[in-house]
Amino acid sequence: MIALNDINVSYDNHPVLQSLMLNLEEGKIHGLVGLNGSGKTTLLNALYGFVKPIRGAISRNDRKVSRKDFAFLETQNYFYPLITGREYLSIFTEQNRRFNLDNWTNLFALPLDELIETYSTGMKKKLALLAVFKLDREIFLLDEPYNGLDLESTTVLKLILDEFRKEGKTIIVTSHVYETLVSVCDLIHHLEGGKICGTYQSDDFRTLGNQITKLVEQRSASTIKNIFK
């Protein structure tokens, strides 16, 4: 169990996460959903340790978490200039003995010997995902992994995450597209205003979807009416 207890994170005195409490059961796929600025990326950054909470603690089975536990896919993927995909992947130490680069390359159709600058947005995302899978840590933190992926790759990624779940990995994933989370997650946590508003199991995903839609409608309806007046 990964436990986030009373987590508070601020940027320049602006609170982003406020007394956040969350328990993440291991061996499951957890979705994080929330509107823009709700704190999804900050939560993942706090888990990985890029951001230090001003208060609160994150533990895993009653011990302090460390980066050795996590493989992190950041929202924006930056690649070192003038290196090839193969060179980029070679930087990440292979933990998974079964990791076969040729098989993965065939699956993702990546031109590994070409410079990364020539890759499309989707190819760059797939390359970054390959690096995460190569690290083969126990917990995957995937921030917007579906951004830039086409329909085929989105389906492939869902199947891959299913396989990792069967192997006992814990996956925490965010997405702006709610349907992508519904199709793959065991649990979805609703984050709003820096707090967890609720945790939903697959039976309640539709209810959560309706709640979020209503919330967006309430917030935007009057503005939209003003625009089209």
Added chain:
Amino acid sequence: MNNYSFSLAVTLITPIAILSLHFLRRDHRFLNILRAQTYKIYFQEYFCLISPILILLSLNQHWLLVIILLSALVLMITVLNFIPFQTLWRPISFFTFPLLLHFIPPFLFEWRSGFRRSGIQVLVIYSLALGLSFLPFASLFLLALLTFVMSGFYTDGESLSILNAGLLSPKEFLQKKIFVHCKYTSIGLLPVLLVYFVQHPADWYFIPIAWCVYMVNIVYFITLKYALYRPDKKLVAETVWTAILFVSTLIPFLFPMPFLIAHRNYSLAKINLKSYLDDRA
């Protein structure tokens, strides 16, 4: 080696160093926007850079060498002004990199990237260092120049994912980086140093001194990079830092300066990397 030979070697190497520095610059486009006659800016800047050498040559009354150095500078800037080297340089580098990359292990990603950017310069200077090994000190100066060119390898800040790939503490990370890069630099420079030793066995004691200078240069660039490191960002004002190192290498009483700066930057890099490498473990 007498005083005049030393001055002659410095006079011959300096234009090559200035030329390398010129190609390493990333502000050519900016200068073109700023001013129509960019050659005036280049001349002023490079004149300032070589002025300590001109002063030292004048103090030693080597007037001919002063004239040669100034003429070389004027000639170089005139040629650079009329020939679009900047446009030609990248395709030439791109064409030659497969040969060079064959010798570089994949985990030296800064080198692989750097050779794609300025591999041709490295190749030319390395060949000159081998070819001119019969001249006293020429090879040793050219190898120092090669390490200046390599400063361009350490100007891009890698992503946090790459930085954290090894799961090391700031101290472990820096020590490993410095060790690996110094090791491969030494392996790369060894053939030239051996040829130089064969040609000038009486001057053998200059070789370990030169090797120390090269290693200090590499450590200087690595520690500078991580002292100023920001994820995914380019190092700011790297040309200025390289120029400081260049001047310090040529002027004997400034010899300890790169070592002192590198030592200071090592401490700063350790503090800076604490924010980016795991301190919870």
